[in-house]
Amino acid sequence: MASDILLMNATLIGLNGRTAVKTGSYLGISGDTITYIGTKKPSGKFAKIIDTKGKIVMPGLINCHTHSPMSIYRGLADDTSLFEWLNDHIWPVEREFINESNIELASGISIAEMIRSGTTTFSDMYFHSDITEKVADEAGIRSVLGEAVIDIPAPVFRVTEDHWEKKAAVKKAESLSVPALVPHSPYSCSKDMLKKMKEVSKKNNILIHTHISETRSEVEKLRKETGRSPVEYLDEIKFLDSDTIAVHCVILSDSDIKILAKRQVRIVHCPQSNLKLGSGVARIREMLDSGLLIGLGTDGPASNNTLDMFSEMKTASLLHKGVNEDPLLLPAKQVFEMATIRGAEVLGLDKITGSIEKGKKADIVIVDAGSIHMTPMYDPYSHIVYSAKGSDVETVIINGRIVMENRKLLTIKEEALKKKAAILSVNIRNFKKSLEGKK
Ligand SMILES: [Zn+2]
Structure with missing residues (x-):
């Protein structure tokens, strides 16, 4: 079976059983779709293999x-x-x-x-x-x-x-x-x-x-x-x-x-x-x-x-x-x-996203569960809601495309946005001050 991306050693949550946890799993993505979830490595070649040991793999x-x-x-x-x-x-x-x-x-x-x-x-x-x-x-x-x-x-x-x-x-x-x-x-x-x-x-x-x-x-x-x-x-x-x-x-x-x-x-x-x-x-x-x-x-x-x-x-x-x-x-x-x-x-999108299920679009988030504020881990759901922060997200896949890998955004020029925002914020601040001056 050919998958474009394979996740291995995955601790999966948010599956179709909704609140189950599956450890030691493989998850295969072909094109934009989740095509394999199982404990045996699927056969075939993968353009990309991501080892998710020590991480939590969840729906976006x-x-x-x-x-x-x-x-x-x-x-x-x-x-x-x-x-x-x-x-x-x-x-x-x-x-x-x-x-x-x-x-x-x-x-x-x-x-x-x-x-x-x-x-x-x-x-x-x-x-x-x-x-x-x-x-x-x-x-x-x-x-x-x-x-x-x-x-x-x-x-x-x-x-x-x-x-x-x-x-x-x-x-x-x-x-x-x-x-x-x-x-x-x-x-x-x-x-x-x-x-x-x-x-x-x-x-x-x-x-x-x-x-x-x-x-x-x-x-x-x-x-x-x-x-x-x-x-x-x-x-x-x-x-x-x-x-x-x-x-x-x-x-x-x-x-x-x-x-x-x-x-x-x-x-x-x-x-x-x-x-x-x-x-x-x-x-x-x-x-x-x-x-x-x-x-x-x-x-x-x-x-x-x-x-x-x-x-x-x-x-x-x-x-x-x-x-x-x-x-x-x-x-x-x-x-x-x-x-x-x-x-x-x-949002009327539950047929295509919202959980990790074979046949659904691959909207998947990999969270680093190895940081000190998530140590140790008994229940991944508890950690995601009570201990994790947005900054613990390491890799994001949407519709089968990796859009962030190891905290690096692949589809957005973040530094350019920051520079433009710094310039615009001066104009906004000055405008707001001028309004306050008119009061
Ligand atoms: Zn609103």
């Missing part, structure tokens, strides 16, 4: 929600509420700096960070998504991309993209990107726009991905305007169904959770962003008890401020144990699944 992580072109605003404004952060800091700067070359640079920075920390698929919400798609394809990372739509004028920022509909209908055969529809939120999109986007989602059979009930003030504002919570309002306009991905869902009533469960809405939990913006803690226990499907996301690099899914997994697990006073809640294996196979299910 799935970041179900981010805004990758916001990396250039990382650390520009912290320690504020969501609305202050958007109105006073992010939107004025974005209005000045959103252009194709900055989107290309910022997407590249985020994608480099994601690959470095073991993410092999990300779902993005931003403008000029065709540029992000080009950067993602060149880097060889899998993505779910749509053009962000905001059509209610924000005080300082307004974008009405008329090409979102065309983009949604096109899936380029050669691209690793899958189209989605991404209205920003029920508070920044009109009822007509939300209804229209839902129609297009149904017509093209693609997922629709939006922020829902992230903060208390947004929920109260919508209640004042419509007499409904965001979930009730969206249900009333028939926006919620099993093709809807609801990001955040922090402020939910019991009845909201029932509606989401009834409509089989897919949920994305972004614990670090919710904590940093002081938005609150999503009712993950109740949502899980209601049978809702939940994936994990980092949210954007300007509100997190990293895209490291390892740290997101750990936060998710610790946060809900703590607030519920229940150490049994969100055990390591469950959180690991949320960051892999459940995330793939949320």
